[in-house]
Amino acid sequence: MDPMEKTKVALIGLGTVGAGVARLLLDHGDRTARHAGRVLWLEKAVVRDLKKARGCQLPEGVLTDRLEDVIDDPEIKVVCQLIGGIEPARSIMLRLLEAGKDVVTANKALMAEHGPELCDAARELGRSIAFEASVAGGVPIIANLSTCLSANQVESLAGILNGTSNFILTKMHADGVPYSEVVAEAQRLGYAEADPAMDVDGSDAAQKLAILAHLAFGARVDWKDIPRSGIDTLDLADVRYAREMGYTIKLLAVAELDRSEALELHVTPTLLRDGSPLAEVSGPYNAIRVVGDAVGPLFFHGQGAGQMPTASAVVADLVDTCVGRTAITFRSLELWSNRPARVSSADYADAEGRFYLRAMVDDHPGVLAKITAALGASEISIASVLQHEPKEKGAPVSLVIMTHTTTEGAAGRACAAIAALDCVRGEVVRLWVRD
Amino acid sequence: MDPMEKTKVALIGLGTVGAGVARLLLDHGDRTARHAGRVLWLEKAVVRDLKKARGCQLPEGVLTDRLEDVIDDPEIKVVCQLIGGIEPARSIMLRLLEAGKDVVTANKALMAEHGPELCDAARELGRSIAFEASVAGGVPIIANLSTCLSANQVESLAGILNGTSNFILTKMHADGVPYSEVVAEAQRLGYAEADPAMDVDGSDAAQKLAILAHLAFGARVDWKDIPRSGIDTLDLADVRYAREMGYTIKLLAVAELDRSEALELHVTPTLLRDGSPLAEVSGPYNAIRVVGDAVGPLFFHGQGAGQMPTASAVVADLVDTCVGRTAITFRSLELWSNRPARVSSADYADAEGRFYLRAMVDDHPGVLAKITAALGASEISIASVLQHEPKEKGAPVSLVIMTHTTTEGAAGRACAAIAALDCVRGEVVRLWVRD
Ligand SMILES: NC(=O)c1ccc[n+]([C@@H]2O[C@H](COP(=O)([O-])OP(=O)(O)OC[C@H]3O[C@@H](n4cnc5c(N)ncnc54)[C@H](OP(=O)(O)O)[C@@H]3O)[C@@H](O)[C@H]2O)c1
Ligand SMILES: NC(=O)c1ccc[n+]([C@@H]2O[C@H](COP(=O)([O-])OP(=O)(O)OC[C@H]3O[C@@H](n4cnc5c(N)ncnc54)[C@H](OP(=O)(O)O)[C@@H]3O)[C@@H](O)[C@H]2O)c1
Numbered sequence: 001m002d003p004m005e006k007t008k009v010a011l012i013g014l015g016t017v018g019a020g021v022a023r024l025l026l027d028h029g030d031r032t033a034r035h036a037g038r039v040l041w042l043e044k045a046v047v048r049d050l051k052k053a054r055g056c057q058l059p060e061g062v063l064t065d066r067l068e069d070v071i072d073d074p075e076i077k078v079v080c081q082l083i084g085g086i087e088p089a090r091s092i093m094l095r096l097l098e099a100g101k102d103v104v105t106a107n108k109a110l111m112a113e114h115g116p117e118l119c120d121a122a123r124e125l126g127r128s129i130a131f132e133a134s135v136a137g138g139v140p141i142i143a144n145l146s147t148c149l150s151a152n153q154v155e156s157l158a159g160i161l162n163g164t165s166n167f168i169l170t171k172m173h174a175d176g177v178p179y180s181e182v183v184a185e186a187q188r189l190g191y192a193e194a195d196p197a198m199d200v201d202g203s204d205a206a207q208k209l210a211i212l213a214h215l216a217f218g219a220r221v222d223w224k225d226i227p228r229s230g231i232d233t234l235d236l237a238d239v240r241y242a243r244e245m246g247y248t249i250k251l252l253a254v255a256e257l258d259r260s261e262a263l264e265l266h267v268t269p270t271l272l273r274d275g276s277p278l279a280e281v282s283g284p285y286n287a288i289r290v291v292g293d294a295v296g297p298l299f300f301h302g303q304g305a306g307q308m309p310t311a312s313a314v315v316a317d318l319v320d321t322c323v324g325r326t327a328i329t330f331r332s333l334e335l336w337s338n339r340p341a342r343v344s345s346a347d348y349a350d351a352e353g354r355f356y357l358r359a360m361v362d363d364h365p366g367v368l369a370k371i372t373a374a375l376g377a378s379e380i381s382i383a384s385v386l387q388h389e390p391k392e393k394g395a396p397v398s399l400v401i402m403t404h405t406t407t408e409g410a411a412g413r414a415c416a417a418i419a420a421l422d423c424v425r426g427e428v429v430r431l432w433v434r435d
Numbered sequence: 436m437d438p439m440e441k442t443k444v445a446l447i448g449l450g451t452v453g454a455g456v457a458r459l460l461l462d463h464g465d466r467t468a469r470h471a472g473r474v475l476w477l478e479k480a481v482v483r484d485l486k487k488a489r490g491c492q493l494p495e496g497v498l499t500d501r502l503e504d505v506i507d508d509p510e511i512k513v514v515c516q517l518i519g520g521i522e523p524a525r526s527i528m529l530r531l532l533e534a535g536k537d538v539v540t541a542n543k544a545l546m547a548e549h550g551p552e553l554c555d556a557a558r559e560l561g562r563s564i565a566f567e568a569s570v571a572g573g574v575p576i577i578a579n580l581s582t583c584l585s586a587n588q589v590e591s592l593a594g595i596l597n598g599t600s601n602f603i604l605t606k607m608h609a610d611g612v613p614y615s616e617v618v619a620e621a622q623r624l625g626y627a628e629a630d631p632a633m634d635v636d637g638s639d640a641a642q643k644l645a646i647l648a649h650l651a652f653g654a655r656v657d658w659k660d661i662p663r664s665g666i667d668t669l670d671l672a673d674v675r676y677a678r679e680m681g682y683t684i685k686l687l688a689v690a691e692l693d694r695s696e697a698l699e700l701h702v703t704p705t706l707l708r709d710g711s712p713l714a715e716v717s718g719p720y721n722a723i724r725v726v727g728d729a730v731g732p733l734f735f736h737g738q739g740a741g742q743m744p745t746a747s748a749v750v751a752d753l754v755d756t757c758v759g760r761t762a763i764t765f766r767s768l769e770l771w772s773n774r775p776a777r778v779s780s781a782d783y784a785d786a787e788g789r790f791y792l793r794a795m796v797d798d799h800p801g802v803l804a805k806i807t808a809a810l811g812a813s814e815i816s817i818a819s820v821l822q823h824e825p826k827e828k829g830a831p832v833s834l835v836i837m838t839h840t841t842t843e844g845a846a847g848r849a850c851a852a853i854a855a856l857d858c859v860r861g862e863v864v865r866l867w868v869r870d
Pocket of ligand 1: 134307
């Protein structure tokens with residue numbers, strides 16, 4: 001390699017991730033040079049507010065609040081777009097592509113929402129977009145799905161994709177503290193944002209799942225169409241019953257081919273059997289289990305967010321883009337092209353699985369018989385039942401039922417029927433179970 | 436993509452792995468075409484014996500026993516070299532490179548032994564070598580180390596890299612059956628070869644570790660210089676004591692930077708705390724835990740051998756090679772080049788860790804004091820001790836000691852001193868411990 005050869009790169013956004021990327025480029029340029037066969041030269045970093053303190057030392061002249069300093073410099077070939085949200089991120093990305101730059105981004109919301117538009121633009125302009133950091137932070141799941149599994153039909157993918165939710169769930173299990181208390185602590189510790197709604201209601205995981213499902217199955221889904229529920233409504237009682245039965249509850253994102261090869265997608269709190277790899281993923285970690293028909297099950301685990309893990313993924317993309325690997329992958333995969341989707345979407349009501357059901361019931365004889373009958377009417381058979389003595393005589397008790405395999409639709413109908421019984425108080429809690 | 440564009444490929448060797456690759460190319464050409472943007476056309480498959488039954492249906496004219504059919508066909512651009520052992524695999528590989536072909540291989544022995552010579556030849560000839568399948572079968576650890584971790588200084592790597600050993604160990608733990616019995620069963624089931632020596636004595640894992648250490652640390656080590664011991668001398672008693680103390684024994688391959696940034700390498704049966712990800716890897720699975728200074732710990736788990744998982748890795752390499760990604764990676768990484776190694780080798784005696792020690796001792800008062808003194812003389816402190824009542828009065832008993840952190844050298848010296856004590860019968864068993 002010519003030691004003097006260099007590729008000029010720029011950052012848009014110098015927040016948590018941007019500052020981490022700047023540190024890797026400036027403090028550890030030898031690594032990127034070794035992998036890229038050239039120096040990745042940080043030419044500009046664009047921010048809104050020039051006065052803000054930055055978590056990195058930039059050489060004179062690098063920091064700017066003028067996007068034009070990047071757009072108008074033809075020598076800047078690759079740009080990391082590291083601002084969050086949809087606008088102005090989307091418009092900036094389009095301007096960068098139009099100006100002839102390849103783009104690396106960590107913005108999952110943008111890719112999930114505008115992947116087709118952005119990838120079409122990049123293709124037309126002969127440019128590429130890389131987005132490893134947008135899903136699972138430091139876990140290189142995008143690269144693995146895009147290149148390492150090329151000989152496989154992926155059959156299923158199940159992942160813990162939201163670190164905030166997993167951190168909160170881990171605390172709820174370990175300390176027996178309800179959601180509302182843990183979320184406050186997670187905010188204090190910086191594991192949850194001031195407004196954690198997208199993280200805890202399943203939206204963030206659904207955005208990431210939409211991206212992974214596109215790569216793994218050729219699906220084209222709007223993340224808003226993915227059936228989802230979050231941990232924000234999870235009752236500590238269900239965490240306790242799950243534990244008692246040998247399960248851990250995780251916010252699981254699932255994409256799976258059904259018997260008719262249609263793709264079933266959902267994001268929900270799910271009971272996982274203790275000891276299974278996904279059940280053991282704790283704190284802010286992310287993990288993904290992918291099953292390919294040739295390779296069998298593969299499991300990936302690592303830090304799903306945080307400054308340096310995310311920056312690690314961004315810089316790997318930057319190297320791949322500078323050396324030309326990304327251009328090849330982007331072109332051959334035809335990401336979000338106008339080719340028809342390779343799979344059809346399954347009807348969520350047909351999705352097969354086991355369920356955890358909990359109802360508050362009167363402590364009378366015959367109640368279990370009525371509930372069993374309601375389940376039987378939906379052809380659901382019972383795998384196990386858990387009911388403790390009432391705290392005081394006559395008080396309603398929690399009845400927990402684990403079903404055998406049934407469908408989402410049947411389970412939903414049965415729950416409605418159970419909730420309508422005289423002996424049942426309130427709604428029936430229903431959670432997915434995976435072994 | 437032009438649907439008619441095709442790249443002609445060939446296989447040398449059509450055994451377990453070769454037949455799997457042929458099946459993926461012939462039965463699932465749509466997948467490779469989708470990822471490569473062109474058809475990968477299986478033009479020739481070279482074997483020794485044309486009459487042998489093959490685990491795949493080949494079109495007329497593909498099977499041949501003439502290597503020249505591949506060498507002399509300039510339209511065959513990429514060749515999978517899937518014969519085992521060193522010769523003639525090495526000479527064939529050189530001839531293929533000289534004939535202008537890029538090569539994909541699953542042969543770890545060849546890469547570990549002749550990586551420098553082969554990579555030098557490929558570089559000089561402007562060709563590439565891809566070898567994902569040579570380590571950990573279906574687990575894409577080579578790609579992840581080569582590209583996804585480019586922003587990191589890898590700090591440590593620990594892996595279960597030999598499926599045969601892991602299968603045997605899992606059985607020894609689960610069924611309490613000694614090594615000799617399990618190895619016979621593993622042979623019957625096809626998990627161990629007729630001559631499993633390289634698998635069970637740590638040689639196979641050391642070859643794979645040498646390859647991974649080259650990629651992760653820029654080390655240039657001869658696998659034969661890696662300190663190693665296998666599971667073939669592992670006593671069932673130690674499996675039982677380990678379990679009693681909450682540990683599982685695995686054949687672990689470790690590459691780790693020490694305090695002075697020198698690289699410490701070894702392959703040994705190691706006690707891993709139950710519940711840690713590597714301890715839970717069972718049966719023929721492989722797993723690798725890599726710690727990068729930016730990304731933190733990453734964990735990869737999957738099938739380490741077997742026809743289709745290995746073929747999956749070969750075909751991924753084939754696609755990467757056909758589209759040009761491999762050429763870029765091979766060139767920029769400068770694999771096994773004559774550049775000096777990036778790390779120096781640590782002295783194994785200086786390697787730090789905790790140890791499990793077991794001695795047969797006389798059941799007399801004062802024995803523990805003598806052994807403690809011997810450990811103290813090597814400045815080793817004791818973390819825990821396990822000693823059961825003797826089966827019959829006066830019979831020698833097993834004394835098990837877990838040390839605090841010390842060095843390999845100190846532990847070795849202490850064991851020699853302990854073995855020399857009057858009250859100790861025979862050698863002292865010594866195993867590494869990792870939490
Ligand atoms: N943080 C993580 O762990 C993580 C993990 C994976 C993915 N991501 C994704 O990475 C992206 C960045 O996240 P972050 O945590 O680094 O966000 P952040 O800390 O809020 O930083 C955002 C940066 O963008 C800059 N910015 C915003 N609007 C701008 C504009 N119009 N022009 C120029 N600069 C502008 C801000 O400038 P000022 O500093 O001047 O305000 C700030 O430096 C998001 O899409 C996020 O979802 C983050
Ligand atoms: N099996 C696994 O799970 C696995 C996993 C990872 C890596 N690997 C590696 O993959 C390689 C192949 O393994 P395998 O299990 O497929 O071996 P295998 O079943 O023994 O097959 C070897 C093949 O090579 C052919 N061959 C041998 N010498 C030849 C020569 N001089 N000219 C032409 N063909 C020749 C044989 O031809 P005939 O059939 O006519 O005898 C046979 O088809 C080895 O390096 C192994 O270490 C294997």
